[in-house]
Amino acid sequence: MADHSEGDEKQFWQERASLLTPLAKSIPTDAGVDVSSLGIQVHGGMGFIEETGAARLYRDARIAPIYEGTNxxxxxxxxxxxxxxxxxxxxxxxxxxxxxxxxxxxxxxxxxxxxxxxxxxxxxxxxxxxxxxxxxxxxxxxxxxxxxxxxxxxxxxxxxxxxxxxxxxxxxxxxxxxxxxxxxxxxxxxxxxxxxxxxxxxxxxxxxxxxxxxxxxxx
Ligand SMILES: Cc1cc2nc3c(=O)[nH]c(=O)nc-3n(C[C@H](O)[C@H](O)[C@H](O)COP(=O)(O)OP(=O)(O)OC[C@H]3O[C@@H](n4cnc5c(N)ncnc54)[C@H](O)[C@@H]3O)c2cc1C
The missing domain is CATH 1.20.1410 (I/LWEQ domain)
Incomplete structure (x- = not known):
């Protein structure tokens, strides 16, 4: 929207994108960790061991709150x-x-x-x-x-x-x-x-x- 507007409107959309960036980064990545952790829990001990893949999903999700600007x-x-x-x-x-x-x-x-x-x-x-x-x-x-x-x-x-x-x-x-x-x-x-x-x-x-x-x- 900022790319396709001028003046006050452009500033408005730039500020909206700036405001939403930390929120768009943090809440979904934290939720990904919560959900993949729950994924292990619902599978019990089978979720914890590497062979089923649930633990790998958890570890993979755990990087998202760290990189691209830690949360x-x-x-x-x-x-x-x-x-x-x-x-x-x-x-x-x-x-x-x-x-x-x-x-x-x-x-x-x-x-x-x-x-x-x-x-x-x-x-x-x-x-x-x-x-x-x-x-x-x-x-x-x-x-x-x-x-x-x-x-x-x-x-x-x-x-x-x-x-x-x-x-x-x-x-x-x-x-x-x-x-x-x-x-x-x-x-x-x-x-x-x-x-x-x-x-x-x-x-x-x-x-x-x-x-x-x-x-x-x-x-
Ligand atoms: C698998 C993987 C892939 C990566 N890929 C890339 C890539 O492609 N390109 C790239 O540029 N980087 C990449 N990184 C690096 C990533 O961007 C950094 O790990 C990330 O920015 C965090 O920096 P750090 O690891 O030095 O942690 P640190 O900066 O040491 O932070 C450690 C903790 O302290 C907190 N902290 C740090 N400073 C402050 C402060 N001033 N006040 C309060 N709290 C603070 C942080 O939030 C964090 O919780 C990758 C990392 C990993 C693990």
């Missing part, structure tokens, strides 16, 4: 460089778009979504509160405090996007006979995965002091 470095980039774009205006505008998506789910009145709209709205509120906290902390130069929660913030943001984009898929009329399946998947994400944002919000805003204290104790 920890991506989180530092998200907080230190991406959120402050246009004085925070870009990420705030993105959150407004996400809130509209939750509203679209609510307005669709489709039973299959269950409580997806309410749960998305709650997760987006967690994202908004933590984003404002991080922007204030970095703006006031409290970088250690802000960066202590960088990985948790990146996960929180990624979970919100997981829920939102699955819901967007559920709202789309695919014409392929799989609409109900997409809605069921969006509901699963909303009702089983994304409530973790509340815990992450607590860690991001209140976790820095205890992390520093634990570091001293372990030194």
């Amino acid at each position: 920890g470095i991506q989180a530092i980039d998200l907080i230190g460089r991406k959120l402050p774009q246009s004085g925070g205006a870009h990420v705030r505008g993105f959150i407004v778009e996400l809130r509209q998506l939750a509203e679209d789910v609510r307005a669709s009145n489709r039973d299959g979504f269950g409580s997806t709209a309410e749960r998305l709205a709650a997760a987006i509120a967690d994202l908004e509160a933590t984003t404002e906290w991080v922007l204030a902390a970095t703006g006031e130069g409290r970088m250690v405090e802000a960066l202590s929660g960088a990985t948790a913030y990146q996960r929180l943001f990624g979970l919100v996007l997981t829920g939102c984009y699955l819901a967007k898929g559920g709202l789309a009329e695919g014409g392929d006979g799989r609409d109900e399946g997409r809605i069921a998947l969006a509901r699963f994400a909303a009702e089983n995965l994304i409530s973790e944002t509340a815990t992450l919000k607590d860690r991001i805003i209140h976790g820095a002091d205890s992390l520093a204290a634990a570091r001293l104790a372990l030194a």
Whole structure:
């Protein structure tokens, strides 16, 4: 989009791509590790031994959070460089778009979504509160405090996007006979995965002091 526009619009799409890059890198690669680990677990002892291939998938997946910018470095980039774009205006505008998506789910009145709209709205509120906290902390130069929660913030943001984009898929009329399946998947994400944002919000805003204290104790 940035390649095919000019001026303010070009800047908007460049900032959108910049904001989404650490998120697009980290959440799917972390999920790949979780899923391939679960793949070993469901096969029990047969999953652990090399011959069945499940262990190889796990090891292969484990590199993805490390290369192409480790996910920890991506989180530092998200907080230190991406959120402050246009004085925070870009990420705030993105959150407004996400809130509209939750509203679209609510307005669709489709039973299959269950409580997806309410749960998305709650997760987006967690994202908004933590984003404002991080922007204030970095703006006031409290970088250690802000960066202590960088990985948790990146996960929180990624979970919100997981829920939102699955819901967007559920709202789309695919014409392929799989609409109900997409809605069921969006509901699963909303009702089983994304409530973790509340815990992450607590860690991001209140976790820095205890992390520093634990570091001293372990030194
Ligand atoms: C199989 C494989 C293939 C690869 N292929 C390529 C390739 O094709 N091209 C290429 O260029 N590279 C490649 N790499 C290298 C890869 O990009 C690096 O491994 C990666 O960038 C991480 O660097 P590192 O291994 O030196 O880890 P380190 O930089 O030592 O990082 C170790 C840990 O410390 C964290 N860390 C580092 N610095 C900081 C900091 N300032 N603050 C907080 N935490 C920090 C990291 O997040 C990480 O968790 C490959 C690596 C592997 C294992």
